[in-house]
Each structure stands twice: as structure tokens, then as C-alpha cells.
């Protein structure tokens with residue numbers, strides 16, 4: 171089983187409406203704690219050869235001593251640091267030492283960075299809940315490109331895309347990103363997620379942007395097909411011939427843990443934690459390895475709900491049918507979670523939904 175630790179050394183500068191990872195400004199992890207935790211995780215990883223990684227998540231560029239942390243992260247023996255490189259640009263562009271920060275990333279082998287667009291100007295700012303965020307994200311993309319980094323743009327579709335498509339195209343041409351990704355937000359049983367629902371793209375949004383997709387390096391037919399497959403209308407059809415019980419019991423091959431700024435280690439990705447393991451600084455590596463060995467994977471389905479609490483097939487189908495049929499989600503599981511939110515199904519999550 172793959173094991174990933176969501177390692178949070180600092181908070182995020184935005185509070186995106188679709189965020190299930192509790193984005194938002196958070197405290198900083200002390201540098202000595204961060205270095206001690208990297209070392210401890212490396213000792214734990216020795217019990218799981220080639221299976222353990224961590225991600226410096228949220229906005230590590232907010233940490234004043236990020237260079238030192240990156241250096242430690244890239245010199246571990248048993249654990250790999252997965253660098254997703256996504257940034258809001260707000261922390262980076264506010265730093266007077268931004269060249270040195272990016273230089274530290276480059277020297278440690280991290281060359282890829284990305285910004286996410288949720289539309290242009292005020293639309294982007296509305297989704298991420300921060301005025302001026304669009305401008306900073308674009309400025310960061312240009313700055314990273316000038317520094318010799320590979321720059322990616324992730325287009326996180328929502329209803330604004332139909333109106334903003336022309337300007338998005340012009341921006342893509344202007345920034346000259348090396349790669350462009352296209353993503354449909356998922357839904358997890360986290361309280362924040364309902365804030366995004368009024369913005370969720372519909373099948374009509376996809377039809378409106380179809381002619382722009384080739385310009386955004388996307389295969390229009392594939393994207394439209396994926397949107398149809400993950401629409402509420404299609405989920406209704408799938409449910410009619412599905413054995414939900416076996417879906418919940420499906421084995422999952424990834425275990426997510428999260429390490430917060432106070433060094434508390436949790437089971438579950440950031441924002442969807444289900445169990446406290448303890449203060450990593452004080453835990454023996456053998457003990458944590460034993461706990462991990464006995465945990466099931468938690469990437470989906472049964473990770474968030476006790477099977478005993480799940481509604482019957484008839485109630486699930488009824489709740490899915492009550493949703494607008496044209497809404498499009500990142501995956502089928504998201505549609506079920508969205509329906510369960512209306513049914514008020516209790517979850518295993520530590521935070522209240």
C-alpha cells in the first residue's frame with residue numbers, strides 16, 4: 171500500500187470555496203519541529219520500503235525558512251517528498267527574498283510549479299475568497315517562468331468559465347504555460363464543500379466552452395464524455411444496476427495521513443481527518459509503523475463513512491434524483507457524498523460537517 175503524509179508547515183493564503191483541506195491562513199510549524207518531523211518520518215518510512223512519501227502541502231512558500239526545510243526534505247533516505255508545486259502566488263509575491271526561495275527549490279530539484287485559475291479577475295477572486303488573488307497568481311506564473319521553472323496552469327472549471335473562456339484563452343497565450351491541466355472539482359463530506367455548489371459547472375457549461383478546449387490543449391470529445399459520465403443524470407442510471415455494499419468494501423491501495431503545524435499526526439488527508447495518532451515529536455517510529463500497518467487504505471468510499479450508517483439503495487437513489495441532473499462532479503463518489511450530505515449521514519470525520 172502507498173502511504174502519503176500531507177505535511178503542513180504553513181497555512182494557505184486563500185480560502186477556496188471548493189477546498190476540503192481547510193485552506194486558510196494557519197500557524198507556522200517551527201523550523202526545528204519541521205526538521206525533527208522530517209527525520210522521524212524518514213525513520214518510519216524505513217519500515218515500508220519504497221512506499222512512503224510526503225507532500226509539503228497548502229502554501230509552504232509562506233514559511234520564512236522554507237529553504238532549510240526543502241533541503242532536509244530532499245535529503246531523506248527512505249521517504250520521497252512529492253512536490254505538487256501548486257501555488258496561489260500570494261505568499262511568494264509578497265516576499266522580498268522570492269528569488270532566493272525559488273532558487274532553493276531549483277537547487278533541491280523542484281522545477282515544476284503551477285497556478286490554478288477559477289476564471290478571470292473578480293470571478294477567480296470570488297471562488298478563492300481573496301481580493302487581488304488573480305493578479306498575484308498570474309504575476310507568480312510570469313515570475314516562475316522568468317526564473318527558469320516549468321510552469322503549469324490548472325483550469326478548475328466552474329460556471330464562470332462559459333463567460334470567461336475568451337479571456338482565459340488570451341491569458342494562456344500570454345503566460346505561455348508549459349502544461350495546461352483541466353480539472354472538475356470533487357465533493358467530499360466536508361462542511362466547506364457546500365459553498366462551491368452554486369458555482370458547480372453544468373453540462374451546459376461544458377457545451378459552452380467546448381470550442382475553446384483544443385486551444386487549452388485539451389481533447390474536447392474526451393472532456394465532454396467525462397462530464398457526461400460524471401453528471402448527476404448518469405449517476406442515477408449507474409445506481410440502478412449497482413451493488414453499493416460491495417463498492418464500500420472495495421479495497422483501497424493508498425493510506426493518507428496528515429501532519430499539522432502543531433506536529434499532531436492524523437489518519438486521513440488534511441481536512442478529512444478521522445483519527446488522531448499523536449504528537450509525532452514524541453512518538454517512537456516502531457509504534458507509528460505498527461499503527462500504520464494495521465490501518466486500511468482511506469482514499470475513498472469507506473474511508474469517510476461507517477458502512478453501518480449508510481442509507482439503503484432506495485434512499486440513496488432518491489437523494490441523487492433530488493439533485494439537478496445537469497450538475498457535473500469530478501467523480502461518481504462525489505455525487506454519492508453530495509447526496510449523503512442532504513440525507514445528513516454521519517461521517518467518521520473528526521471535524522463537523
Ligand code: SF4
Nearest residue numbers: 182184185186189193
Ligand atoms: S484549494 Fe488549495 S489553494 Fe485553495 S484554499 Fe485549499 S489549500 Fe489553499
